[in-house]
Amino acid sequence: MRADASDSDRFDRMRRIGWLDMDRISRSRCMVAGAGALGNEAVKCMVLAGFRNIDVVDMDRVAGSNLSRCVMFRGEDEGRFKSEVLARRATELYPDADVRPINSRVQDLTDWDYDLVLGCLDNFSARMHVNSHAVYRGIPYVDGATDGMTGRIQAVLPGGPCLQCASNGSHARVADLRFSCTGDAHVFVPRTAAEITTTSVIAAIQVREAEKMASGRTDLCSRGITYYNGEVGTMDTVDLDADPDCPNHMGD
Numbered sequence: 001m002r003a004d005a006s007d008s009d010r011f012d013r014m015r016r017i018g019w020l021d022m023d024r025i026s027r028s029r030c031m032v033a034g035a036g037a038l039g040n041e042a043v044k045c046m047v048l049a050g051f052r053n054i055d056v057v058d059m060d061r062v063a064g065s066n067l068s069r070c071v072m073f074r075g076e077d078e079g080r081f082k083s084e085v086l087a088r089r090a091t092e093l094y095p096d097a098d099v100r101p102i103n104s105r106v107q108d109l110t111d112w113d114y115d116l117v118l119g120c121l122d123n124f125s126a127r128m129h130v131n132s133h134a135v136y137r138g139i140p141y142v143d144g145a146t147d148g149m150t151g152r153i154q155a156v157l158p159g160g161p162c163l164q165c166a167s168n169g170s171h172a173r174v175a176d177l178r179f180s181c182t183g184d185a186h187v188f189v190p191r192t193a194a195e196i197t198t199t200s201v202i203a204a205i206q207v208r209e210a211e212k213m214a215s216g217r218t219d220l221c222s223r224g225i226t227y228y229n230g231e232v233g234t235m236d237t238v239d240l241d242a243d244p245d246c247p248n249h250m251g252d
C-alpha cells in the first residue's frame with residue numbers, strides 16, 4: 001500500500017471522526033490535577049489526541065511503587081517531581097505540546113484560567129476543592145477515581161450536578177484521609193489497591209469526555225456517574241440531579 005498525504009498528517013485518523021474539532025482541542029487550555037497513575041494515563045492520551053496546552057499539577061515525587069502503573073516514569077526518576085517527569089515525557093511524545101509542570105498542591109493554585117480540568121486525584125478533599133473551583137468558574141471538569149479493579153468517572157458541566165451533589169456522609173467522613181496507592185513518607189496514608197488496566201480505562205474515558213468538551217460538544221458528554229467494575233466486566237451510568245442544598249449551586 002502506498003502512502004498518501006493523509007498518512008503524513010498526524011491527526012488524519014482523528015479528523016475522520018466528524019464531531020472532533022482538532023483545532024479547538026489543540027487550543028484548549030487544560031489542567032490535569034494529579035500526576036500519578038491516572039495523571040500519567042490521562043496526559044498520555046491527551047497529547048496523543050492533540051491537546052497541546054496542559055498544566056500538570058502535583059506536589060509528590062516518583063516512588064518505586066508508581067512504576068507498575070505510570071507509563072511516563074522510569075526507575076531513574078525515583079525522587080524526582082512527578083509533574084516535571086510527566087511533563088517532560090509527554091513533550092517527547094508530542095513535541096508540539098506545551099506541557100507545563102506545577103509543583104504544588106492543587107489547593108494552593110491561584111490561577112484558574114482554563115477551558116477544562118481533569119481530576120486525577122487520590123483524595124476527597126482535593127477533589128472537592130477542584131470541583132468547587134470548576135463549578136464557581138464555569139469550567140467543565142472530569143473527575144476520575146480508581147480503587148483496585150473498580151473505578152468511577154463523573155463529568156461536571158456548568159449548571160449541572162457536581163461532585164458534591166453526589167457526595168454523602170461516608171464520603172465526608174474520609175475527607176481528610178488521603179486515598180493514595182503510594183502514600184507520603186510524612187503522613188499516615190492507607191495504601192489502596194491499584195492496577196494499570198483499571199487506571200487506563202478510567203483515564204481514557206476522562207480524556208474522551210475532555211475531547212467532547214474541547215470540541216464544544218458537551219451535549220455528547222456522559223450524564224451522571226459512570227461506575228466501572230473490572231472484576232466482573234460491567235460499566236453502568238447512574239443518573240444524578242443537582243442537589244438544591246449543594247453549596248456549589250447557591251444562587252444558580
Ligand SMILES: [Zn+2]
Pocket residue numbers: 161162163164165166242243246247248249
Ligand atoms: Zn453540587
